Amino acid sequence: MRDVLGANEMADDHCKGGMSSHSGLPLDISVAFPQATPASIFPPSSSDYYQFDDLLSPEERSIRKKVRDVMEKEVAPIMAEYWEKAEFPFHVVPKLATLSIAGGTIKGYGCPGLSITGSAIATAEIARVDASFSTFFLVHSSLAMLTIALCGSEAQKQKYLPSLAKLQSIACWALTEPDYGSDASALKTTATKVSGGWVINGQKRWIGNSTFADILVVFARNTSTNQINGFILKKGTPGLRVTKIENKIGLRIVQNGDIIMEKVFVPDEDRLPEVNSFQDTNKVLAVSRVMVAWQPIGLAMGVFDLCHRYLKERKQFGAPLAAFQLNQEKLVRMLGNVQAMFLVGWRLCKLYESGKMTAGHASLGKAWISLRARETVSLGRELLGGNGILGDFLVAKAFCDLEPIYTFEGTYDINSMVTAREITGIASFKPAAAGRLSRL
Incomplete structure (x- = not known):
């Protein structure tokens, strides 16, 4: 009974804005800072200033609402923790499974068969609340599942895709290596043909979902042909070891791992038959790069929504922050960025749907959108002042989460060079000095 009374007294102290001196517990943010609503109660959407919702089909608008509702209800209250x-x-995974969006554009095998615009809108709505969850989905759906759908055998599709679509099993996608990030085509992991299958040796790094994935889509260099092949590995296979990468400052909810493969045997039935060179991975990367471009769009939407509410709630000098001209200008600049980012992302989807999208289109979209998102989130950080470094108000978390998004699926510089190669006809990936040294 005394414990209950003590708890009630502490709760009463909290309600009065005080705190028991002996408790040692932090105040709830709504008590510690009553002037603004934290992101655990997510702000209403206010970023569609140019009414881009009109550009979406009824199905795409339905997807947007469905994803938004689940993310705001299930993820917003727990994401800071x-x-x-x-x-x-x-x-939360069973709740996400009810959305039926895993597999995105894949038709059949229990997958939703969405338009690429519908899949992009779902990605943005997830990222609007939490970028880590959008990365979880991107890796699982737009990389691993799509690779099996585009490059796998019919037997592989029937075996793996239905459970992946229901999130009953989770997948990761392993291309990047410790020595090869931007220069991914130079990977060193090897696959050697043996009786009945293949032996994989090598390392992968920064692989999202890998610490708990049931299925690992891994790329390795065929020791006979020197070409890149793809394989499906199972969790717990002898010789396969995954360790979590610690101490990240961004996308902290995402479980990135280091993968070590020592004489891992993969049966012939788990080699992806349509991955016979690095170029074959571009079938997947073309779609995933579109999805990645929609992550910063969604992230910027969420930051704008939070800042829009915050500035109207928070008061200084006897007036809401929204009343000051400098704050209004920053808020409008953020809003303009979101409109432009959405329009570029939407056009990218339409180019893909019409079969006109090029690698340069996708790379420019990802590079430019992530750059504009960086500016948008930085402005939001300024607008929130000291609270801009607290995860409780979304902006600090989004500020950090955007940094790895700015880098993965091609850094800003690499994506710029992909587009530049397309418009000039000149590839500039290897510096001239390196070329001269290689000839010495």
């Missing part, structure tokens, strides 16, 4: 702990909230 799990971001701080750098842990993944597995208990």
Whole structure:
């Protein structure tokens, strides 16, 4: 009974804005800072200033609402806690499964067969609340599942895709290596043909979902042909070891891992038959780069929504922050960025749907959108002042989460060079000095 009374007294102290001197517990943010609503109660959407919702089909608008509702209800209340702990909230996965969006554009095998615009809108709505969850989906759906759908055998599709679509099993996609990030085509992991299958040796790094993935889509160099091949590995296979990468400052909910493969045997039935060179991975990367471009769009939407509410709630000098001219200008600049980012992303989807999208189109979209998102989030950080460094108000978390997004699926510079190669006809990936040294 005394414990209950003590708890009630502490709760009463909190309600009065005080705190028991002996408790040692932090105040709830709504008590510690009553002037603004934290992101655990997510702000209403206010970023569609040019009414781009009119550009979407009824199905795409329905997807947007469905994803938004689940993310705001299930993820917003817990995201700051799990971001701080750098842990993944597995208990939310069944709720995400009810959205039926895993597999995106894949038709059949229990996948939703969405338009690429519908899949992009779903990605943005996830990222609007939490960028880590959008990365989880991107890796699982737009990389691993899509690779099996585009490059796998019919037997592989029937075996793996239905459970992946229901999130009953989770997948990761392993291309990047410790020595090869931007220069991914030079990977060193090897696949050697043996009786009945292949033996994989090598390392992968920065692989999202890998610490808990049931299925690992891995790329390795065929020791006979020297070409890149793809394989499906199972969790727990002898010789396969995955360790979590610690101490990240961004996308902390995402579980990135280092993968070590020592004489890992993969049966012939788990080699992806349509991955016979690095160029074959571009079938997947073309779609995933579109999806990655929609991550910063969604992230910027969420930051604008939070800042829009915050500035109207927070008062200084006897007036809401929204009343000051400098703040209004920054807020409008953020809004303009979101309109432009959305329009570029939408056009990218339409180019893909019409079969006109090129690698340069996709790379420019990802590079430019992530650059504009960086500016948008930085402005939001300024607008929130001291609270701009607190995860409770979204902007600090989004500020950090955007940094790895700015880098992965091609850094800003690499994507710029892909587009530049397309418009000039000149590839500039290897510096001239390196070329001369290689001839010495």
